Structure formats: structure tokens, C-alpha cells
Amino acid sequence: MAPYRVHRLIQSLFKVPGLLERLGTDAPSVFDEYGLAEDERAALSDGSPEALARLGVHPILQMHYMMARDPAMAAQITIRAYADQIGRN
Numbered sequence: 001m002a003p004y005r006v007h008r009l010i011q012s013l014f015k016v017p018g019l020l021e022r023l024g025t026d027a028p029s030v031f032d033e034y035g036l037a038e039d040e041r042a043a044l045s046d047g048s049p050e051a052l053a054r055l056g057v058h059p060i061l062q063m064h065y066m067m068a069r070d071p072a073m074a075a076q077i078t079i080r081a082y083a084d085q086i087g088r089n
Contacts, residue, residue, distance in 0.1 A: 002040075002052075002055045002056040002057045002058070002061075003037075003040065005034050005035050005036060005040075006034075006036065006040050006043075006044070006055065006057060007057070007058065007061055008034065009030070009031075009034045009036070009044075010057070010061045010064055010065045010068075011061065011064075013064070013065070013068045014064070014068065020068055023068070023069075024069075027041075027044075027045065028041075031044070039055065040055060043055040043057075044065070047065065047066060047069050049062055049066070052065065052066075
């Protein structure tokens, strides 16, 4: 399971005003603010389902994070398609 601080960051992206924009413009300072370790920073910077899963990010938070980083993704994916993609049904 991913450390609490990773899940807290992802959950905060849509709640904390300006955080999502700051992540896009200055990710290192956001990662510093949340106290992320190098492996956590690398996984979030990569942003792929595989990298997030290796870190132990919950599948729903993986989707939230990927949609935060690429809003167009929301129009292209369903929960079932995502579960199939990561091998969970």
C-alpha cells in the first residue's frame, strides 16, 4: 500500500485550490510540501498505471491522479475498462 502522504496528495488535488495547477507547473515543490520520497516522486512523475501500482496506490486514486494529469482521459475510460487494464475484475 502506498504511504499515506501519497494518497493524501492525490486526494487533495481536486480539493485544495491551486494544488493541481501547482503540480503541473512546479511538481518538485508540491512533492516537497507533501514530504515524498524519491521512489514516490518518480512514480508520480511517471504517472503510468504500472508505476502507481508498484507504489501501491489504490486503483481508484490511480484513476483520479491520471485524470488530474490528463483531463481528456476522463472521456476515454470507464471503471470496468480500467479494472480490465490493470488485471482486476
